[in-house]
Amino acid sequence: MKVLVTGGAGYVGTSLIPQLLDAGHHVRVLDNLMAGGDQLLPFFSRPHFEFIKGDIRNPDDVKAAVRGQDAVAHLAAIVGYPACRKDPVLAEQVNVTGTRNLAQALSRQQLVIFGSTGSNYGAVEDICTEETPLNPLSLYGQTKTIAEAHLLEHCSAVAFRFATAFGLSPRLRLDLLVNDFTYKAVTQQYLVVYEAHFMRTFIHVRDMGRAFLLALDNADQMLRQVYNVGSDVMNYSKRDVCDLVQKQVDCYVHYAEIGEDADKRNYVVSYDKIGRLGYQTAVTLEEGISELVKGFQVLDFKTPYSNV
Ligand SMILES: NC(=O)c1ccc[n+]([C@@H]2O[C@H](COP(=O)([O-])OP(=O)(O)OC[C@H]3O[C@@H](n4cnc5c(N)ncnc54)[C@H](O)[C@@H]3O)[C@@H](O)[C@H]2O)c1
Helix, strand or coil: CEEEEECCCCCCHHHHHHHHHHCCCEEEEEECCCCCCHHHHHHCCCCCEEEEECCCCCHHHHHHHHCCCCEEEECCCCCCHHHHHHCHHHHHHHHHHHHHHHHHHCCCCCEEEEEEEHHHCCEEEEEECCCCCCCCCCHHHHHHHHHHHHHHHHCEEEEEEECEEECCCCCCCCCCHHHHHHHHHHHHCEEEEECCCCEEEEEEHHHHHHHHHHHHHCHHHHCCEEEEECCHHHEEEHHHHHHHHHHHCCCEEEEECCCCCCCCCEEEECCHHHHCCCCCCCCCHHHHHHHHHHHHHHCCCCCCCCCC
8 A cells, every 4th residue: 555654753663664665555745844854864765665744733734645645654743741842732733633634635435544542531440441431631632632532533634542562663762651751761870760659551662553554454344433542451550660661770769759750641441352453563672672772772862851
């Protein structure tokens, strides 16, 4: 199939692109390269890879990018609560208006698979299923919730509410909880953790890519539906994550009694629905931490955001 990946230069996109190419798909990326584009260089030698530098906020760029495509993996966004909080106007324009531009440009024959998020749930006491009322606590979650509803109403869409990603990708993000904790453990040998009992849910970035492949292969039965994407065995408290990091890295963890995590998410998610389609994650948290430790030992990453 011909697959457009919006935001393909990002953390998830650069992990997804080789998975799509290896599965025989043609890949076109639309990205404005707001965080640079070096990470795309390895893909230009692949004959079925094409890049368009453009902006999801510009309807003409979006129309040109979707032309001739069978499906779209919609990833372009201002991602995470710190980035959205820093520039709320941009977050709204990219996450909401950009998604509306995409919906407007697509025909009903074109499939769109939306990279939505478990942030839409907020803090929930019961186990979250796809029917749990949405209560996003951050601007990030609010914009993603609006975008998800718009695509489901106006397009041939599948929405994936992903767990929090972890693991190495060509465009690494350190504001993600597991990546951030492991980075600090390796580079500073200590961690300060607030609200250690808060429950979070995780997925390796390559397993996110495997979900997009599943939707391309099973679009007929997945259409117009929402799926939580992750694993029932990867609902962990922040303290659990620290314990797993400490098994691999010699570091001190301070569980702070005073202070709070600005990311208020505290939830456990059920992944039964996507599991019934045969989807299972392949990479454990232990394996992801191991690859991160190796990566952090040799590379010097810079990031404006962190998780603690
Ligand atoms: N990483 C996670 O844990 C996670 C979890 C759930 C959902 N998601 C979703 O997956 C998607 C990708 O996330 P990511 O982690 O790769 O983020 P990222 O920030 O690494 O990538 C986002 C990409 O979008 C591009 N972009 C931003 N504004 C744009 C614009 N105006 N026009 C065109 N491109 C633009 C950026 O240049 C970047 O390449 C997002 O939609 C995010 O909400 C991510």
